[in-house]
Amino acid sequence: MQFLANTNWNFLGKKKIAFAISGLLILASVVAIIINKGPIYNIDFKGGQVLEIGFGSVVDIGKVRDIVEATGIKDAEIQSIGDGSVVLFRVPADVEFEGGISVTDAITEQLKTEFGEESLNLRRQEIVGPKVSNELRKQALWATLIALVGILIYVSIRFKFRFGIAAVIALFHDVIITIGIFTILGREFSLPVVAAILTIVGYSINDTIVISDRIRENIRILYREKFEDLVNRSLNQTISRTIITSLVVLIVLLCIFFFGGPVIHDFSLALIIGVIIGTYSSVYVVSPIVVAWEHASPKKVGGKR
Numbered sequence: 001m002q003f004l005a006n007t008n009w010n011f012l013g014k015k016k017i018a019f020a021i022s023g024l025l026i027l028a029s030v031v032a033i034i035i036n037k038g039p040i041y042n043i044d045f046k047g048g049q050v051l052e053i054g055f056g057s058v059v060d061i062g063k064v065r066d067i068v069e070a071t072g073i074k075d076a077e078i079q080s081i082g083d084g085s086v087v088l089f090r091v092p093a094d095v096e097f098e099g100g101i102s103v104t105d106a107i108t109e110q111l112k113t114e115f116g117e118e119s120l121n122l123r124r125q126e127i128v129g130p131k132v133s134n135e136l137r138k139q140a141l142w143a144t145l146i147a148l149v150g151i152l153i154y155v156s157i158r159f160k161f162r163f164g165i166a167a168v169i170a171l172f173h174d175v176i177i178t179i180g181i182f183t184i185l186g187r188e189f190s191l192p193v194v195a196a197i198l199t200i201v202g203y204s205i206n207d208t209i210v211i212s213d214r215i216r217e218n219i220r221i222l223y224r225e226k227f228e229d230l231v232n233r234s235l236n237q238t239i240s241r242t243i244i245t246s247l248v249v250l251i252v253l254l255c256i257f258f259f260g261g262p263v264i265h266d267f268s269l270a271l272i273i274g275v276i277i278g279t280y281s282s283v284y285v286v287s288p289i290v291v292a293w294e295h296a297s298p299k300k301v302g303g304k305r
Contacts, residue, residue: 007236007239007240008236009232009235009236009239010232011232011235011236011283011284011287012228012231012232012235012287012288012291014284015284015288015291018280018284018285018288019284019288021284022173022281022284022285025177025180025277026173026176026177026180028180028184029176029177029179029180029181029183029184030176030180032180032183032184033179033180033183036183039179039182039183039189040182040183040186040187040188040189041133041137041188041189041190042090042188042189042190042191042193043090043091043092043093043128043133043190044128044133044136044190044191045133045136045137045140045189045190046092046093046133047092047093047128047129047132047133048090048091048092048093048127048128049089049090049091049093049103049104049125049126049127049128050088050089050090050091050124050125050126050127050128051088051089051091051103051104051107051122051124051125052081052086052087052088052089052122052123052124052125053086053087053089053107053108053111053120053121053122053123054085054086054120054121054123055085055086055087055115055119055120055121056085056118056119056120056121057085057119058083058084058085059080059084059085059087059115061078061079061080061084061087063114064078064087064111065078067110067111067114068089068107068110070110071106071107071110072106073091073103073106073107075091075092076089076090076091076092077089077090077188078090079262080262081261081262081263082261086123088263089107091103091107093128093129093133104122104125108120108122136191140191140194143194143198144175144194144197144198144201147198147201147202148168148171148172148201151164151167151168151171151201151205152164152165152167152168155167155168155205155208155209155212158209159212159213159216162289162290162293162294163212163286163290165289165293166208166285166286166287166289166290166293167205167208167212167286169285169286169289170204170208170278170281170282170285170286170289171201171204171205171281173277173281173285174200174201174204174274174277174278174281175197175200175201177273177277178197178200178270178273178274178277179197181273182266182269182270182273187266187269188266190266192264192266192267193266193267193270195267196266196267196268196270196271196274197270197274199271199274200270200271200274200275200277200278203249203274203275203278204274204277204278204279204281204282207242207245207246207278207279207282208282208286210238210241210242211234211235211238211242211282211283211286211287212286212290214234214237214238215230215231215234215287215290218230218233218234218237227291227294227295228291231287231290231291234287235283235287239283242279242282242283243279246275246276246279249275250272250275250276253268253271253272253275254272256268257269257272
């Protein structure tokens with residue numbers, strides 16, 4: 001038994017509502033990004049230090065925060081890892097102390113005073129300078145742009161240019177909304193999030209290619225049919241695959257989000273948002289754009305498209 005077999009939903013009949021929803025989401029995302037003067041960058045992109053300190057036993061994370069704030073560091077990100085006996089510190093690059101005292105020494109000395117020297121173990125220390133963080137920002141931007149251009153070329157060659165343009169517009173739609181939601185939620189933009197966004201691009205274009213391939217196949221067989229009806233037929237023929245694939249991926253991502261620990265929360269959250277938005281855009285963004293393009297360049301009556 002096939003899931004959602006022989007459906008006859010009028011997807012394109014809701015295109016105005018879909019465009020309105022997309023427009024509102026993009027507007028809210030752009031406004032949030034402008035108000036925050038860009039995404040909320042992680043230390044990977046703004047520079048700073050990362051410390052991972054083991055305590056030997058479970059510690060009260062609230063107490064650790066109070067101790068660190070007592071040193072004068074107000075903007076540090078502090079979170080427990082694993083069983084709660086390891087704490088991760090992210091300290092911005094602009095934190096400085098008089099007398100040449102390092103951030104690491106200031107934090108560890110204060111913690112030793114409270115918990116005892118023997119209980120502390122500095123497991124990891126990473127320093128990202130301003131120059132490196134700027135370079136990482138540029139590389140992340142170039143990686144995303146190159147992926148989009150590559151997709152435009154591939155889809156244009158395999159199908160038609162209009163499909164390539166529609167796919168890239170949908171991908172911009174997915175990326176902007178994902179970044180916007182992250183900004184609204186106060187989540188940071190880090191290297192794992194960039195990896196998640198590139199994964200979203202790949203996932204979204206895969207669904208778009210499946211739908212576009214079915215449209216191309218139906219054009220050869222049903223070329224006399226009204227183009228909008230043909231696209232709607234193609235969406236109904238692929239909707240079962242689209243929903244099942246997305247649900248399976250979402251179940252896995254939700255398990256990772258809830259049980260994978262705080263270190264990969266942002267990564268999994270970005271993927272969850274991206275899969276939902278990407279599934280929506282492959283149906284309600286790409287297809288309506290292709291139909292609008294077709295209407296703007298009508299073919300001869302009875303001729304093949």
